[in-house]
Amino acid sequence: MVDDGATLGGRGERGVLAEVFAAYAGLPTDGVLVGPGDDTGLLAVPTGRVLATTDTVVRDRDWRDDWSTAQDVGVKVVTQNLADLAAMGGRGTGLLVALAAPPSLPLAWARGLAEGIGYAAGLAGVPVLGGDLSSTAGDAVLVAVTALGELADGVTAPVLRSGASPGDVLAVSGPLGRSGAGLELLLGGVTEARDEQERRLLDHHRRPLTDLAQGPSAARAGATAMIDVSDGLVRDGDRVARASGVALVLDPGAVDRLAGELVPALPLDRARRQVLSGGEEHELLATFPGDRSLPEGWRRLGQVLPVGSDGADAPGVWQDGARLDPATGGWDHFEG
Amino acid sequence: MVDDGATLGGRGERGVLAEVFAAYAGLPTDGVLVGPGDDTGLLAVPTGRVLATTDTVVRDRDWRDDWSTAQDVGVKVVTQNLADLAAMGGRGTGLLVALAAPPSLPLAWARGLAEGIGYAAGLAGVPVLGGDLSSTAGDAVLVAVTALGELADGVTAPVLRSGASPGDVLAVSGPLGRSGAGLELLLGGVTEARDEQERRLLDHHRRPLTDLAQGPSAARAGATAMIDVSDGLVRDGDRVARASGVALVLDPGAVDRLAGELVPALPLDRARRQVLSGGEEHELLATFPGDRSLPEGWRRLGQVLPVGSDGADAPGVWQDGARLDPATGGWDHFEG
Structure with missing residues (x-):
């Protein structure tokens, strides 16, 4: 993490978003009809059904800054969400990323988070559709990701938790x-x-x-x-x-x-x-x-x-x- | 808000979710193929395109507990998200709700939040598809909502920010x-x-x-x-x-x-x-x-x-x- 002394507060919302979007620039854009930067994203859903899940990670509950880099946190929160899609028989088609952090957060951390998210999303071939940036009053840092997906090729019905039978x-x-x-x-x-x-x-x-x-x-x-x-x-x-x-x-x-x-x-x-x-x-x-x-x-x-x-x-x-x-x-x- | 002394920590994750789901029980279920309680939700998307947006509200930044009830916060975060869909020419088809709060949060507050979300979602005819519950290490309380939607009847293309022309x-x-x-x-x-x-x-x-x-x-x-x-x-x-x-x-x-x-x-x-x-x-x-x-x-x-x-x-x-x-x-x- 190259910490150049910049903070979220110093850079302002638009500046932070510019850095974050840069980290997602290499992701695939299949199905993305409207990407980040407008009021909402718009995603093609050729299968006519969309899977949707959300998972949040919280500093000092889900990670510690002395043990995990921002990139690590980004990978972890993406995996958490995409694993939920996989558990239905699905694959990811789009992510929404919300970061809530104090203005004093180093910009380098937000950039690292986006890099980690971009890395894990890239491995899975999933685009980022949009997000949100909020400031927290204390020192809480949270990352809430929503993953959208579809049932994978050859999967006709979602695999639920309720289908196990004796003999399985x-x-x-x-x-x-x-x-x-x-x-x-x-x-x-x-x-x-x-x-x-x-x-x-x-x-x-x-x-x-x-x-x-x-x-x-x-x-x-x-x-x-x-x-x-x-x-x-x-x-x-x-x-x-x-x-x-x-x-x-x-x-x-x-x-x-x-x-x-x-x-x-x-x-x-x-x-x-x-x-x-x-x-x-x-x-x-x-x-x-x-x-x-x-x-x-x-x-x-x-x-x-x-x-x-x-x-x-x-x-x-x-x-x-x-x-x-x-x-x-x-x-x-x-x-x- | 009826505060019976219960907290999130005292009730535990499963108990809290049971209360929260109860507040959403009256919402429409149009298009909900799999609702809350499995790894992900599954939503029908007959138009083949899904709008997606996310917005977070943070205690002491977006509301103050002495000025706003939990119900108020629920209405506000739903309106924020649905307004983003409306601004594309869309309407809501599903919500995902993530709450991050300390274990000491009164259960009555979480219940009130769900009531407010259920009220605003009900006015708009939008189901809740799923959510997430996380604990925060300090006293931060955050609500991150993701709204999914579709272009409304008679709207063939999303209305972007970039389409204004001289003469308009x-x-x-x-x-x-x-x-x-x-x-x-x-x-x-x-x-x-x-x-x-x-x-x-x-x-x-x-x-x-x-x-x-x-x-x-x-x-x-x-x-x-x-x-x-x-x-x-x-x-x-x-x-x-x-x-x-x-x-x-x-x-x-x-x-x-x-x-x-x-x-x-x-x-x-x-x-x-x-x-x-x-x-x-x-x-x-x-x-x-x-x-x-x-x-x-x-x-x-x-x-x-x-x-x-x-x-x-x-x-x-x-x-x-x-x-x-x-x-x-x-x-x-x-x-x-």
Whole structure:
């Protein structure tokens, strides 16, 4: 970050926007009929249906300035939003970006944020349609992104949380617990990676990038329910289980294999805990009919059972005959 | 606001969302294929094009808790967003609502906000598609709304800021300066209206409601450029003038007539200033071909001249041979 001493307040709204728009100049413009700079954007929607989601990140809750660059924050907030689209079987078609910050914020930070957003949006081929700039009275800094999208080619219906059926297989699109493990490293004072594994974990915490095409792949492969792991396997799995009225029963061996990927950066017990409860992962959790093979890259996590079987007497995520508590297995924005 | 002592932190994310969704239960669901509660919303877009805009309001910048209720804030943020759609010739089809607040925020405030949003959305017939809830580390409270929309029936192309031509007429869809005048009253200690005029001004500052159908009306009547007056006549007019490369020349008589509507709540000189610079009005400013009559309810403000004529030697808003300075005639979010 080149900090030239300029602030948002010194540059003024129009000056800041000029810098921000420059960071988005290289993005694709497919479908953008009216881009940033007018009252609203206008986006072509050839499929006749638009997916829409919004996610906000807040300084000192979702990132710390001493651990994350502005670019990191930009990547993270875009991934969060695009993963929600992927979890429906969709792909991004446009982003709206709102920044709220005090006038004293370094202009270089706003520029870095836009660069990070532009980088992640560019990887996914998604244009920026517009945004908003607001000043905050205290020192709060927030970035609220809205992502618009469409169901991907070959996906005819959105994959909801409510479609899991007994007999389905539970699977995940990639590793779990990386972001939580990275946060544990940071909290333990490891801000610089000492090996390749630590680097991967710290990177995934700071700027998660996942394979967003796995959502449409899963949808085309017949996924019956899907969610992105933003609040932890147990907590997000619990949402699928309750919406579908089923029990998701984890295979302890599968959990241990995922945990093993976090060792030795974390000891095995903490690695297991991160696999179950670590948030901000943004891999996809999905259920598939039991008679089909999983799409490439997906790992089997367990099975979907009817409530009442094998001692699973309520919808939820179960392991070894016990229901895993979503309240302690994940992150509640207000209960902590 | 019935404050039962509950807070966001005490109720937890799921509990808060249940209350919030209840406030939206009466909204229309036209076009909503997937509503709140899954990873994203899914909205039908029969026209094949979606308008999208986002606007954020921040406590102690955009409202003060001692002057505005939570319901007021909800109405205001919805009007801000829908007015942007109207200014393109559009109408709302869906809203996304993000609230960021400390865990100590009274639940009653969040409920009141949702009620205000539901009220304004209901007037406009717009469903809520989804949202986000985040906690802030300090005491910042922010509401970021994204509005999706479509060009209204009979509107074939969006009305941009850049389409004004010499020979056009400049007009506004209603009164100007009410919100700014209401703010002046509040700053002067008048928090309770003493007459009907003060009541209208305070109401428009706290919870602006404008006739959003005037945007599509203007578009159908051939409006060549349009913007909503969110930062003041001079500042927003300047944006149209620069985008179109023209001079907007105000008729002093028209400005005085608008100012007269703010008298005697304000003295005439301060009323004139509010007409020119008062923001958060959310009436529409548009240019129309000079040979047509204005749509019902619109008031003529002046004319569009080529740059270089009548001493208007630069794009901008002009009156009595002088260019009005957008920096002092309006509100810059960072220059103050």
